[in-house]
Amino acid sequence: VQLQASGGGLVQPGGSLRLSCAASGFTFNSYDMGWFRQAPGKEREFVATIRWSGGLPYYADFVKGRFTISRDNAKNTVYLQMNSLKREDTATYYCAKRKIRGTRGIVTTTPEYDYWGQGTLVTVSS
Secondary structure, eight states: OEEEEEOOEEEOTTOOEEEEEEEESSOGGGSOEEEEEEOTTSOOEEEEEEOTTSOOOEEOGGGTTTEEEEEETTTTEEEEEEOSOOGGGOEEEEEEEESSTTOSSOOOSGGGEEEEOOOEEEEEOO
16 A cells, blocks of 8 residues: 655645645545644644545544545545645645545544555645
């Protein structure tokens, strides 16, 4: 299994970025995918998740209305569109594969995900 995240960079407050995560080595369209982030000195935290089918996106409260998770199962890729970025969004962002395929319910904790991308750094600064 490989997850390759990309799209991070430096952006001004209020700006936008789109992160991508290219997946390989497993049946992508059978697994929920998630995005997490980790700021320096802080624990990794849940950002968003999307069901294997592309439905039922779910977000952490602090990104609702600003971030959108989506996926293209034909391209084995999951995305995170980030708008209205704030300084506090500065972190390394990780994509992750849910451990169990096709399971009901939404999971937001790190132990429920078994493979992680290498992370892509997002810096929001003027």
